[in-house]
Amino acid sequence: DAMxxxxxxxxxxxxxxxxxxxCSQTLNHNVMYWYQQKSSQAPKxxxxxxxxxxxxxADTPDNFQSRRPNTSxxxxxxxxxxxxxxxxYLCATSRALGNNEQFFGPGTRLTVL
Amino acid sequence: AQKxxxxxxxxxxxxxxxxxxxxxxETRDTTYYLFWYKQPPSGELVFLIRxxxxxxxxxISGRYSWNFQKSTSSFNFTITASQxxxxxxxxxxxxxxxxxxxxxxxxxxxxVFP
Numbered sequence: 726d727a728m729x730x731x732x733x734x735x736x737x738x739x740x741x742x743x744x745x746x747x748c749s750q751t752l753n754h755n756v757m758y759w760y761q762q763k764s765s766q767a768p769k770x771x772x773x774x775x776x777x778x779x780x781x782x783a784d785t786p787d788n789f790q791s792r793r794p795n796t797s798x799x800x801x802x803x804x805x806x807x808x809x810x811x812x813x814y815l816c817a818t819s820r821a822l823g824n825n826e827q828f829f830g831p832g833t834r835l836t837v838l
Numbered sequence: 839a840q841k842x843x844x845x846x847x848x849x850x851x852x853x854x855x856x857x858x859x860x861x862x863x864e865t866r867d868t869t870y871y872l873f874w875y876k877q878p879p880s881g882e883l884v885f886l887i888r889x890x891x892x893x894x895x896x897x898i899s900g901r902y903s904w905n906f907q908k909s910t911s912s913f914n915f916t917i918t919a920s921q922x923x924x925x926x927x928x929x930x931x932x933x934x935x936x937x938x939x940x941x942x943x944x945x946x947x948x949x950v951f952p
Contacts, residue, residue: 729882756938767929767942768883782939813881822938829875829883 728752729830731816737836738806746801746833748816756822757799759791760815762832768815774799775822803835811837840865842932844943851920852951859915859946861930867891869935872906872913877945878926889913920950 730749738744748757756775760768772781774793788810790802803810813834817827841864851857863872874886887897889906897904901918917924927947931940 758938765945767944768940769942770939773938815881815883817883819938825938826885826888827883827938827940828885832881834881 729816729818729828731814731830731833733833734831735834735836737838738803739838740808741805744803744806744835746803746814746816746835748799748801748830749797750816750818750828750830751797752818752820752828753796754818754820754828755796756819756825757793758817758819758827759789759799759801760817762813762815764812771801806835806837808837811835840867840932840934840941842930842941842943844928844930844946846946847944848947848949850949850951853921854919855950856916856918857920857948857950859917859928859930859948861913861915861943863911863913863930863932865932865934867934871933871935873931873933873940874904874913874915875929875931875942876926877929883929886915917948920948922950922952924948925950 732747758773759771762768771785788804792800813832815832816830819825819827843862870891872889875883877883894906903916905914927945929945930943933940
């Protein structure tokens with residue numbers, strides 16, 4: 726089945742230690758998104774890629790970076806995780822820009838010690 | 839400013855009851871899209887419906903129905919004859935025509951007890 730895959734499902738890192746979260750998709754969608762969802766809160770968009778074009782949300786901290794080496798993969802890099810970065814990170818894809826349905830992965834729950 | 843309000847933080851019902859989840863939105867744009875997503879305990883957000891601002895027709899899909907009323911800026915979601923598997927957090931979201939950014943409400947946690 727075509728899907729959005731996130732690895733790992735659970736990630737534990739230490740305060741200040743860089744961490745990378747992975748997302749892959751078999752849908753061949755052009756757009757990939759990263760959302761941050763803190764406990765009992767709504768998901769919040771961090772950034773998205775339309776093909777290779779990167780679009781950062783204005784309030785996304787510089788500590789968060791992203792890479793998209795090819796259509797299928799997208800990575801979220803947190804350069805120096807703080808305790809406040811502990812959250813669920815959701816990857817999503819859509820076929821194109823323009824309010825298309827977004828397909829979400831199962832998320833990676835990040836714990837910062 | 840764009841905003842989505844889901845005033846019901848948590849709702850508990852017994853199986854087979856009908857339940858309505860409320861969603862009120864704010865936007866100055868005339869063209870926009872509204873969405874409902876379900877987030878079960880497993881974590882992924884599951885798309886339920888997308889509605890554009892020019893289509894006020896109500897929609898029914900099995901036990902699910904949606905009531906879109908522009909006059910009250912509401913897009914409410916009703917589950918008929920609820921089941922335990924409906925237990926999840928439900929998010930209403932808004933997106934404007936020229937952006938793919940989803941503005942989510944804070945979600946409503948639905949618990950359906952047997």
